[in-house]
Every structure is written in C-alpha cells, then in structure tokens.
Amino acid sequence: MKDYLPKLSIVNLVATAELGRRVNLQKLQNVKGFLYDLSIYRCAYLKDKKTRAKVLVFGTGKMISVGAKSLQDANRDLNYAATRLSQLDLIPTTRVTTKLQNIVATADIGQSISLEILASKLPDCIYEPEQFPGAIYYAEELEGASILIFANGKMVLAGIKRQELLEAGRRIIGGLARQIL
Numbered sequence: 001m002k003d004y005l006p007k008l009s010i011v012n013l014v015a016t017a018e019l020g021r022r023v024n025l026q027k028l029q030n031v032k033g034f035l036y037d038l039s040i041y042r043c044a045y046l047k048d049k050k051t052r053a054k055v056l057v058f059g060t061g062k063m064i065s066v067g068a069k070s071l072q073d074a075n076r077d078l079n080y081a082a083t084r085l086s087q088l089d090l091i092p093t094t095r096v097t098t099k100l101q102n103i104v105a106t107a108d109i110g111q112s113i114s115l116e117i118l119a120s121k122l123p124d125c126i127y128e129p130e131q132f133p134g135a136i137y138y139a140e141e142l143e144g145a146s147i148l149i150f151a152n153g154k155m156v157l158a159g160i161k162r163q164e165l166l167e168a169g170r171r172i173i174g175g176l177a178r179q180i181l
Contacts, residue, residue, distance in 0.1 A: 017096035
C-alpha cells in the first residue's frame with residue numbers, strides 16, 4: 001500500500017474557444033451534425049461522427065466543448081467546429097485557441113471507507129450525510145477543486161482548472177487511501 005497511486009479516468013473535460021465574430025445560428029437549423037432549436041437552448045450543438053465530444057456554438061461566436069476526455073480532443077473538436085462553420089460560409093477560415101475550463105475525473109480505491117472517521121481526520125473536509133452522501137475534501141494543492149469521497153471507495157475530482165493538477169489529485173487520493181486502508 002506504500003506506493004499506491006490510483007488510476008484517474010477523465011469523465012468530462014470542458015474547454016472554450018472564441019471565433020471573434022458573431023454566428024447566425026438560424027442558418028444551422030437544417031445542417032447535418034448541428035442541432036439548433038431555440039426552445040431548447042440559445043446555442044447550436046455540433047455532434048457528428050468526427051467529433052469526440054459535443055461542441056456548443058453561441059451566436060456571440062463563443063464555443064464550448066463538453067464531454068471530451070482530453071484537452072487534445074477538445075481542441076480538435078473546437079477547430080473542427082470552426083472549420084465546419086467556415087465551410088458553411090458563416091465565418092472566415094480561422095484556427096481557434098482552446099482554453100481549459102474544467103476537468104472532472106474519477107478514481108476507485110477498491111475498498112469501503114468510513115466517511116465519519118475520514119472526515120474527523122481531515123482538515124477542510126465536509127461530511128454532512130443528511131445533505132450529501134459523500135465527504136467533500138478541499139485540498140489546498142488543488143487550487144479550489146474538490147474531491148468527492150464516497151463510502152464505496154469511489155472518488156470524484158471536480159473543478160480541476162489545469163491539467164497538472166490531475167497528478168496532484170492522484171497523489172492526494174493515494175495519500176488518502178494510505179490513511180484509510
């Protein structure tokens with residue numbers, strides 16, 4: 001158990017990009033791969049066989065990649081969306097700069113945890129079972145992100161703003177596992 005470092009799985013990565021100009025979303029209404037329905041949301045969704053995640057395109061020219069498993073996938077999807085919009089003559093050809101906004105990752109230490117005992121040992125840990133079925137741990141190294149810890153040994157890192165913090169989160173979870181097990 002001394003060197004235990006759990007495997008993290010990215011379950012959602014959110015990234016943004018800006019086209020630098022407005023987009024007429026109504027022209028996407030019947031375009032294959034795009035979904036635009038003002039009654040659902042004030043953006044168009046792009047999801048087709050070439051995207052790995054979903055790209056939201058707003059009339060302001062802002063785009064959001066949701067559901068990617070890596071920053072590379074999000075960057076690819078956002079640039080692909082810009083290319084598609086250019087091919088439809090809605091914007092000039094452009095490459096976009098991708099900005100990471102949030103990563104959510106999961107881990108499983110493979111053993112049950114007493115959340116009451118864990119919460120009593122950890123500073124900056126909140127455990128209120130009548131409000132939420134897990135403990136919420138705010139490690140200073142995660143710069144505001146949190147680790148949700150569940151009794152079944154599963155954990156969720158939420159709010160990661162930089163990829164480098166994933167490794168810090170993995171080390172923190174490994175340290176928690178050593179304390180618990």
